[in-house]
């Protein structure tokens with residue numbers, strides 16, 4: 001039975017969620033904290049350092065005893081400076097009451113000082129000699145703690161930096177580094193296999209662009225991926241899928257699902273337990289399949305995409321990207337919005353149409369290339385999918401359309 005887009009989105013997402021849950025039962029991977037980290041934490045990361053590591057200044061200014069300035073609004077207070085303190089200095093000696101220390105942003109607060117007055121709020125508005133020995137005028141009181149970044153305000157040593165399951169995005173890597181965490185236990189990532197099918201690919205008559213593009217998508221999400229080619233031979237495909245199921249968590253095939261005489265994916269998997277092959281109400285990307293390969297107690301989903309290159313990429317965006325991104329600890333949704341259409345279009349009744357487009361400087365959206373699902377180069381020149389709802393068969397220039405960013 002054919003499916004709505006929403007139904008197929010749900011079915012594929014559920015299959016991937018189950019695969020991710022199974023994969024999460026495999027032992028976590030111990031990984032050094034570097035910019036190479038991706039995925040999600042398997043276990044909580046615990047701080048080895050206080051963040052900040054010491055009380056330090058939030059401003060370029062003067063470290064003071066707030067009590068010295070308690071009446072500065074009634075009568076200006078003039079105080080002598082000691083030597084300046086800069087970021088990277090060891091904690092300076094105690095600051096005696098009645099004196100102030102020029103201090104730079106990030107520099108350690110001298111013992112005894114309890115506030116910082118920014119340089120521009122002092123009499124001359126400048127620092128004077130770095131060795132001290134000059135006089136600075138203050139005209140306002142300051143609350144203790146002002147512009148002091150206190151030790152451990154962000155996280156304290158021994159406390160949790162990030163919880164189990166937290167995505168390892170760039171900010172997370174920075175947080176782990178600043179908290180002195182040198183290695184973490186990462187959830188094992190979903191392992192993808194992409195299988196291109198068709199005699200024309202094996203002979204080289206048609207380059208296997210689908211596998212490369214899908215693998216690049218997986219890589220962009222930080223997921224390991226292998227690519228494979230199989231001719232129009234169901235017995236061979238069955239064997240390849242069984243082998244791949246042993247070392248992968250998700251298999252994505254392209255091609256061989258429609259109505260021809262050589263539909264190797266459909267011929268291999270249709271009729272196997274739980275398999276579904278039919279049309280989804282979308283164009284391109286109509287013919288789809290979802291099946292699984294059982295290997296002992298492992299059940300590896302096989303998402304079967306059509307062969308046309310644009311259909312593959314649109315299918316990836318609609319059905320695969322969000323659940324894979326979620327599993328990989330990446331932002332699941334692409335940016336989307338609405339804009340005025342720069343030109344008219346027609347669309348098939350009863351199907352969501354995904355045309356390729358580009359957002360122009362005036363805020364409208366222009367179409368890129370025609371509707372054909374073989375126009376892979378036009379797809380690559382577009383930066384949005386233009387989504388035309390099922391019930392709409394024609395739009396005029398100036399009508400509002402939804403877009404979904406793809407690049």
Ligand SMILES: Nc1nc2c(c(=O)[nH]1)N[C@H]1C(S)=C(S)[C@@H](COP(=O)(O)OP(=O)(O)OC[C@H]3O[C@@H](n4cnc5c(N)ncnc54)[C@H](O)[C@@H]3O)O[C@H]1N2
Pocket residue numbers: 196197198200201206207208209210211254255256257258259260263284285286287305306307308309311373
């Ligand atoms: N009678 C019907 N014919 C077709 C229907 C239909 O409903 N009834 N649907 C059309 C639609 S829509 C699509 S999409 C395609 C899907 O067909 P398949 O999934 O069986 O794909 P193939 O026939 O194997 O290939 C289609 C096309 O794509 C090229 N291709 C395939 N794999 C790759 C690859 N890895 N890299 C680059 N190009 C690839 C292949 O050479 C073909 O040109 O069916 C329509 N027909």
Ligand code: MOO
Pocket residue numbers: 282283284285286287306308311373374
């Ligand atoms: O859906 Mo096919 O995917 O239109 O070319």
